[in-house]
Amino acid sequence: MSAKVIQFPKSKHRATRMVDEVIESKLSHKDPQTLACLKVEMKKLVDKYFDERELEATLMLPPDLTEEQFLFIKQSFEQVFNEHSERLIRRANALFLDLCLAKMEVCELRIQDEDQD
Secondary structure (H helix, E strand, O other): OOOEEEEOOOHHHHHHHHHHHHHHHOOOOOOHHHHHHHHHHHHHHHHHHOOOOOOEEEEOOOOOOOHHHHHHHHHHHHHHHHHHHHHHHHHHHHHHHHHHHHHHHHHHHHHHHHHHO
């Protein structure tokens, strides 16, 4: 039986969408300059830490697997991967939210400093 290739969604696109959603729905700020600054800062981070390459996983299987064995392995792999992926996504979301809040403070201070000059 041939190996199964599983493609994962592009992380940069997902991260960019998540950052935009967080900024627009969870981070309210009275100053549009601060939000504009925050979007620029977060875009830099997404560009730095995420890329557009598709991640692939190849699972090598013995050639003599029955269809039933193959389906069992496939379902087990998908379940384990999905659970692991969900944990990583929740952790990444929490980290990105904390980072967003820290970057917003940086932007606030930067704009405050510019206004004082």
